[in-house]
Amino acid sequence: MPLLQRNRLALRPLTPVIGAEVSGFDLRQPLDADTVAELQAAINRWKVLFFRDQPISDEDQLRLGRYFGALTPAHPIADGLEAHPEIWERHASEYKKHRPDLGIPTSKPPRDYKGWHIDITFVANPNSYSILRGIEIPAYGGDTLWSNLVAAYDGLSPRIQSLIDGLQAVHRTGSYDAGSGPRVRRDGKPAGPFAALHPLVRVHPHTGEKVLFVNPGTTSHIVGLRERESQVLLDLLAEEVTRPEYQVRFHWSPHALVIWDNQATAHAGPIDYAHFDAPRTVRRITVAGELPVGPDGFRSQPLEGELFGVIS
Template identity: 30%
Template sequence: MSTYVKNTSNASLTVRPLGAALGAEVLGIDMRRKLDQETMRLLNDIWMEHLVLVFPNQHITDLEHVEFTRNFGEPEIFHQDIIRSKSVREIFRVSNVDENNVLMPLSHPTARQVSLAQFWHTDSSYRAIPCTGSLLHGIEVSRTGGETQFTNMYAVYEALPERLKLEVAGRRALHDFEFLQKQNSLRPLTDEERAAMPPVWQPLVRIHPGSGRKSLYISPIYNEEIEGMPSDAGRRLIAELTEFSGQPQFVYSHRWETDDVVLWDNRCTMHQVTKFDADERRVMHRTTIVGDAAVVAA
């Protein structure tokens, strides 16, 4: 698909598709300004079509980032102090630089947890009502890697071999934030953190509330087991589904430029970050849009 233009009475949006599977760049949005309803409806339609939108040259503050997020819904407040911004609590700091502007060694607990974004996942799947989407602002971007890869889970589900479709049909996976900690020897959760995010069962195949389409719904860094299967067999199935999902025909890989903001739909995509030099600063600030309904099984 080639570049196209969509107009409203107050805006002209230029849309440039970025990959065959998903992703588009959108010009004509200034995130420092609130969107009118007509433009918001158009932007949402473009988002639903392309799943991942890139807005370049957005010179925004954290407060402007949060305010723009409210066009889509309320921002989540992350349940751990370790990554949540101390100055703007809606900001999730995907950063290897601390709030005193000091590069953290890879052994630092926060840097270790942030580095686990280098594995496929979808945000907030461990909540009873998961988020709808996320917006990530590239403040200091990497040149030694650090691309964000997105995979189209509609297309993944549609392409699953019949054997795997039968395996996932009617089943649920356990999504447990603490599984991330246990698998990677991270700092144990506090009692308060554990109580805030108890494990939840989510269907392996979900219906998107906007499009009505089916997608595979896994988040491998949080998936401890699959309902009705021995633990080892369940984890093998998750590993097989993850490998299948990461095939190039399903993936768009975004190479960041400073002040890119990327919006993605967590209900029908997964994402991961490619490796980069741990001595290179990478400062990314994310907001996450509160979900409005529990996951609906296909």
């Protein structure tokens, strides 16, 4: 697709629906307010922004995140780096380990859908943005997919939209999120279990768009429906989340960095970790978010565990 030149940003959309590659400036340098505003507008439009050849430091990554809001701890369940507790480091080898869940769900979540998820929705206030940076990247493999959840909602029939606009669903920690970490984080906060009640559709706080707020990894059931009804509807909606026409695929390269709107996207990756043994290390930070609100005004509520706090 053609290059779109804004005042400061050069954007190259990767699909008509989601994803744009950004070029033209150095993330090691501080950004002025106008550039940050353009980045925010680009995220609102394209949902995921990709940057290449950005050999930044941990401190640069933290500074970039703070342009979009306060930063959270690395993860509600896992510790961050000791020097930078906001940073969560992940290795591809960790995905191959057996990850028993916490044993708390009362209903089965939808099928795994090959790792598709929204970050940290088992708390009532999931993060608003995620920023992921490549540290050690293999020559091939380890790609990540993102899906546009606004497009997923818009693609539903009006009757299904009307049905789900007023429904709520429970999100719980599961095997993907639980890992095998400590029950208490380094900062003394409990590391789960967590559960939250969310609207099945949320209204984006910046754009006003309706977002299909279904997390294939942690949405356990829809409140008020029989178990079979809940499972069938969740399977249908999870299939919408993962439809290829709403996706963008990113081939990582050394020093690449991605910013995505966690309020409007789901992602999966590394999608092929089971098929390669090359080292792959990434570091992620998350920007604090607010309580999601549904079209009917319902605001998310914690069911178990505390809200996701702010660290810096």
